[in-house]
Amino acid sequence: MNDMEGFEIRVEIPVAWGEMDALGHVNNIFYFRYFETARMKYFDLAGILEMMRETGIGPILAETSCRFRAPLRYPEVIFAGARVKSIGKSSFVMEYIIASDTLGTVATGTGVIIMYDYRSGVKVDVPVITRKAIEIIEKKGMPGEGGSDL
Amino acid sequence: MNDMEGFEIRVEIPVAWGEMDALGHVNNIFYFRYFETARMKYFDLAGILEMMRETGIGPILAETSCRFRAPLRYPEVIFAGARVKSIGKSSFVMEYIIASDTLGTVATGTGVIIMYDYRSGVKVDVPVITRKAIEIIEKKGMPGEGGSDL
Amino acid sequence: MNDMEGFEIRVEIPVAWGEMDALGHVNNIFYFRYFETARMKYFDLAGILEMMRETGIGPILAETSCRFRAPLRYPEVIFAGARVKSIGKSSFVMEYIIASDTLGTVATGTGVIIMYDYRSGVKVDVPVITRKAIEIIEKKGMPGEGGSDL
């Protein structure tokens, strides 16, 4: 789908009837669930989930936002996409999209991810291996401090 | 999948990471969401959702149950199936199943559906057209009172 | 509330607007969330959550059911109650209720809890300390095998 160009990581999700609320549209919280599903697919492919299991260093969602562009109803199959827009010292910024063949772009969103040592309870630098993995997924050097050095 | 034999209506659902709870397994309430998704697909194909929009006569879930047979984790793609086991005068009994290629049967469940006139607020007989539609889906005469008369 | 007599463990829960579905009633899956909230309060008071953290022996929900007796809408404050009906060798049976001052009994349900060693991955006997704690909460000897011996 054209709307998802630039999003290398995509998941296909069937909207559940029960995700609609009393106004007859998919409730706002499920857009964030769809974003999360795309984010986790991204984390999985970038080796972040495996790193977290092995080292205790993993991601924390520090901020997120959604702009609702079109109402969504059951039945519909949507695609959720995630990409990394920029990487900083200890965090990176993601962009999300939800789109369908029939509706085009349904929503767009952002997320700020902080890397965190779950064992010592402190914020840590984005590991080099994670930075590399993200650059490979995005197929280009990432903007952001330090990003151009890799 | 063998586990789903006898379930004509099936939906494919990717488990969302966020459906896991603090014990690391898919939380129990989402099994009922999966059942519901299969049930709505069934209702859609049997013309029940359309009838509800046009006449105000529609289904109410009166009872439901789930037996959890295997823990479920992300990532996994599951299939949820629904079938009607028997039809009574003003209600019918459904059976549900959740299964995956790797796990086999994950859960089984039941639901009792009562037909209800949402406009007058009273229980009504299962419409003949609904009874017929269910029998066509199930490809056989349905057990239950009155079912053999059709 | 009279409806909740016999349920020593109760939690008060405000219904969230977003828990209603497209039919304008609280969606069925949230009844199981309310049951779960009462169940966890029970587990907490019976020392089961602490035992799980310390020993790895904890509860698994093996079966659950709900009978919906009245539709529920926002705004409403409900009470969810949980009690243990009987204890077996390696499992116990719970009963749940959801009620409100204005609606009376909204739903009733059941749950079968199996005790499980999360470290070795096998079913275990209900620990004596858990059995005792349940009997103290229920303020009586529990029916079920072995229950009369304690």
Added chain:
Amino acid sequence: MNDMEGFEIRVEIPVAWGEMDALGHVNNIFYFRYFETARMKYFDLAGILEMMRETGIGPILAETSCRFRAPLRYPEVIFAGARVKSIGKSSFVMEYIIASDTLGTVATGTGVIIMYDYRSGVKVDVPVITRKAIEIIEKKGMPGEGGSDL
């Protein structure tokens, strides 16, 4: 609670155990559910829900965001607050907060609400009665275009 000063509309919500995800913290989507619960309380008190039932003119959430400031776990009782920061011609901006006695501020957020005629399917001006109701709740003239005229 000091953290909630300036938020006239507040709701008390007990965190449900099942709202925690596999990382052992309340999952991000439930922060938006808490925001929504405070927003609906605000809409209710401002007469917006009643107006929607009677005229078909009601609110649509166009954008929302959350900044997560502290992890949240069960058991905890949180307070969610909502206020209107500014009113424009056909929309207004809300701010949300989640706080608890023990944790202080847990999260802050924003929402952009557009007024919409659900019958004709077009964006409409914020009704004068809604503007007035918001100003009464906020106990002050609202900033934003036209706000000073009332």
